[in-house]
Amino acid sequence: MVLPPAVHEPLTPRGTAERCLESARTSTTPGTGGLPEIRQWLEERARVNEFTTTPVPFAQLDGWRFTDDTGDLVHRSGGFFRIRGLDVSGADGPVPHWSQPVIDQPEVGVLGMLAKEIDGVLCLLVQAKMEPGNINVLQLSPTVQATRSNFLRLHGGAATRYLEYFTEPGRGRVLADVLHSEQGGSFYRKRNRNIIVETDEDVVVHDDYRWVTVGQLHALLREDNMVNMDARTVLSCLPLSAPAAAFDDAAQSETAAIQSWLNNAKSRSSLVSRLVPLASVDRWRRSEDAISHEENRYFQVIGTMVRASNREVTSWGQPLIAPRGRGVVAFLVCRTRGDVEVLVHARAEGGTPDVVELGPTVQCVPDNFHGLPAGQQPRYLDLVREAAPGDILYDTLLSEEGGRFYQAENRYLAVGVDDEVRSSTPPPGFRWMALRQLYALVRHGGYLNVEARSLLACLQPMV
Numbered sequence: 001m002v003l004p005p006a007v008h009e010p011l012t013p014r015g016t017a018e019r020c021l022e023s024a025r026t027s028t029t030p031g032t033g034g035l036p037e038i039r040q041w042l043e044e045r046a047r048v049n050e051f052t053t054t055p056v057p058f059a060q061l062d063g064w065r066f067t068d069d070t071g072d073l074v075h076r077s078g079g080f081f082r083i084r085g086l087d088v089s090g091a092d093g094p095v096p097h098w099s100q101p102v103i104d105q106p107e108v109g110v111l112g113m114l115a116k117e118i119d120g121v122l123c124l125l126v127q128a129k130m131e132p133g134n135i136n137v138l139q140l141s142p143t144v145q146a147t148r149s150n151f152l153r154l155h156g157g158a159a160t161r162y163l164e165y166f167t168e169p170g171r172g173r174v175l176a177d178v179l180h181s182e183q184g185g186s187f188y189r190k191r192n193r194n195i196i197v198e199t200d201e202d203v204v205v206h207d208d209y210r211w212v213t214v215g216q217l218h219a220l221l222r223e224d225n226m227v228n229m230d231a232r233t234v235l236s237c238l239p240l241s242a243p244a245a246a247f248d249d250a251a252q253s254e255t256a257a258i259q260s261w262l263n264n265a266k267s268r269s270s271l272v273s274r275l276v277p278l279a280s281v282d283r284w285r286r287s288e289d290a291i292s293h294e295e296n297r298y299f300q301v302i303g304t305m306v307r308a309s310n311r312e313v314t315s316w317g318q319p320l321i322a323p324r325g326r327g328v329v330a331f332l333v334c335r336t337r338g339d340v341e342v343l344v345h346a347r348a349e350g351g352t353p354d355v356v357e358l359g360p361t362v363q364c365v366p367d368n369f370h371g372l373p374a375g376q377q378p379r380y381l382d383l384v385r386e387a388a389p390g391d392i393l394y395d396t397l398l399s400e401e402g403g404r405f406y407q408a409e410n411r412y413l414a415v416g417v418d419d420e421v422r423s424s425t426p427p428p429g430f431r432w433m434a435l436r437q438l439y440a441l442v443r444h445g446g447y448l449n450v451e452a453r454s455l456l457a458c459l460q461p462m463v
Helices: 016-024 035-048 214-220 229-236 249-268 381-385 419-423 435-441 450-462
Strands: 051-056 064-066 073-075 082-089 097-104 109-118 121-130 138-141 144-146 173-181 191-198 209-213 272-276 284-286 290-293 299-308 315-323 327-334 341-348 356-359 362-364 392-399 409-416 430-434
Touching (some): 016 121, 016 214, 035 121, 035 214, 064 315, 097 272, 121 214, 138 229, 173 450, 191 229, 209 214, 229 392, 229 450, 249 341, 249 356, 249 430, 249 435, 327 419, 327 450, 341 435, 362 381, 381 409, 392 450, 435 450
Parallel strands (some): 327 409
Antiparallel strands (some): 109 121, 109 144, 121 138, 173 191, 290 299
16 A cells, blocks of 8 residues: 555654654554554464475475585575584683584675654554564564575565665665674674664555554564564664763763773683584584484574465575574663663674674573583573562563574563672673663674664663
8 A cells, every 4th residue: 555645744853762752652553553453464464375384304495405515505596595514612611612503694684674754653664574483474574674695586586675775875864774793603793784764755565564653563572472583673773762872971981881891801702613514513413304413402403395475485495493492581680770770791602793792691592501500500590580570570482583593482581680689799791781871882783692682672661
């Protein structure tokens, strides 16, 4: 459909943060309704389209093969991504060296959210997107969620809708544009362009797309597996307040101290990673239908055949990463000192482009640590697990990116703690930060990992 000219206004002189905050306080999209209408629309899109994902042996993956020389799993086009080996050494902790399969995708993808004022309310255009690894098939995604291989149409399918707003200069006003990393434990130095562009053009809205307010997205982030990872990371970049560094000299000094602390962690890290042939990865075994660790921990690489009647290509095969167990991603939160503060972890991962980024207090798959002594368990995991119901400020099951992960689900939490916990000296690599400081840093690449950005999007109403 085409939005009638009467429902939008030209770009206004009001500040972007002010308009974003107004949208965050709005629970109904002008002309299209509230949360019940969004849920009905998602149900209708699932009903009218065909979606299936079937695990299959690698030999049935059309277009994919294991190379004779390295054993890497590659696509015949040379594009998309490869499953290669990663060798990691110099890590802190009980396992200083290991090797593993990793996704090598040396291209910058586009995660783009189109924005528009409708009846004076800033709205975002989201997509009901099927991804092969999604637990519930359809989740709300950004307007554009595409790798370079996708929008160059190496798949031979249809063009990516609305891509021109994010690749053609002058199509709109840029509200945010940041290069951010993906999961450093699964990708090798992968980045995506997180971009929000506002337009005052009339926009033809396809049936699989819908305008929503920021407030509606915040509400839907409290529902299991409703808003996908890519939408969460873009939403975290939304300028809902002025940068903390702009407030006063004290705030600038505070932010500079945090940047110095993180840069020190990066410079002191001895972690070194390098790509190696997949066939040389130690303790991993390849069968007809999976690449698995010999202890059945961590994850598997599996093959899948996919059908999706509304995608650019309606059927294809691809490998996916299938985690073993549900993860826990959590911030400890304290409100006793005037600011909302969270405990961050300067986290080093083998595939992170900058080696170390700010992560949540806890980020792990507990099953991977089953049977290990207390000293080898993730710090603060016990505090998160044993939190009283009244201390849990946020608790929702959210999926990771379904285009590369098969039914990967994490329990995202924010757990409130008292001043006794806040006053104790954190262990090395941990630091308390005001939530508003994280929202200033997320507007720059190389600071926050994707799990921390997801939690930030969920906690935006707390700022």
